Amino acid sequence: MASVFEDLAALDRLIHEPARLSILAALSACKVADFTFLQRLTGLTVGNLSSHLAKLEEAGLILTEKKFVAKRPNTMAAISPKGRKALENHWRILDTLRKDAQEWKAK
C-alpha cells in the first residue's frame, strides 16, 4: 500500500501537469512542432502556452527556436534528449503506479 504513495511522490509535477504532459507527448512523437499546433492541441491561450513552454525550456526538457514563417514570427519546439528520458521515466512510474494500485485493490 505504501508503494502506491511512494510512486505518487516520485511523479515529476513539472511533467505531470496535463497541458505540459500533452506538449511533451506530442513533441516526443514528432521531430518538431510549432506554437500554433501546440496551442490548438492544448486549447490554451497564447499567454498560458508561452508560460508552460518557458517552464519546460527552463528545465531543459524542450528546445525552442524562434523563426519567421511567411514573414510572421513563429516558435518551433522540439523535445530534448533530457525531456525524452524524463517522459519515458514518467510513463514508467505511471505504469508502476497503476499495477501497484491494482494489487492494493485486490488486497
Next chain:
Amino acid sequence: MQSAQRAQFLAVNYSRLQGLKGFPIGLLLLVTVLWANTPTIDRNWVLLFMVAVLSLALHIGVDRYYASRYGIVEGKPRQKQMDYAAAVLGGLAGLVAFLAEITYDLSFSPVGLVFAAAALFEYFRIVQVGKHAFYRWLMLLSFLVILAASLLPLVGLGHLWQSLGLRSSLLGILLVTSLVMLVTSLFGHLYFARQFPSEES
C-alpha cells in the same frame, strides 16, 4: 493520460489527417474521368489544363490553410521514410494494376482493388485512436464501395458502366474513386478538426 495519447496520435498522423488535401486530387480525377469519357474529337485540352492548374492552386491553398490555422508538425525521419516508401509502393502497385487492366480482359478491376486496399490501409492507420467513430465507418464504407465497384464483372454486372454512359469500366472505377475521395476529404477534415479541443477564452 487520454489527452497525452491523443496528442501523440495527432502529432504522428498530423499530415495524413488533413482531409482537405485529398479534395484537389479528387476534383482533378473527377474532371479527368469526365474529360476522358467525351469523344476524342470533342475533348477540350484547355479545360483540362485549367482544372489541373486550379487543383494545384487549391492544393497550395489547403496547405497554407492548415499551416496557419492548425500549425506545422514535422514528422520524425523514420516516419517520413515509411510514408515515402508507402507512396512509392502504392504508385508502383497502381501502375502495375493499370497495365494489367488495359492489357488483360479480367473479371475484376485491378486498379479498383488497389484503391480499395489504399482505403482499407487508411482505415487501419488513422482511425484507431481518434474520437468520433463516424469517420471510421466512412473509411470502411469507402473500402466496401470501391471493392464492390471493382468486382462488378464477377457478379455479371460488368456492363453496368456502359449502361451509365461510361466508355469503359476503368473510367467507372476512377469515377467512383474520385467521388469517394471528394466525400472522404470533406469528412476527413471534419474528423481532423474535431480532434482538437476548443480554445480557452
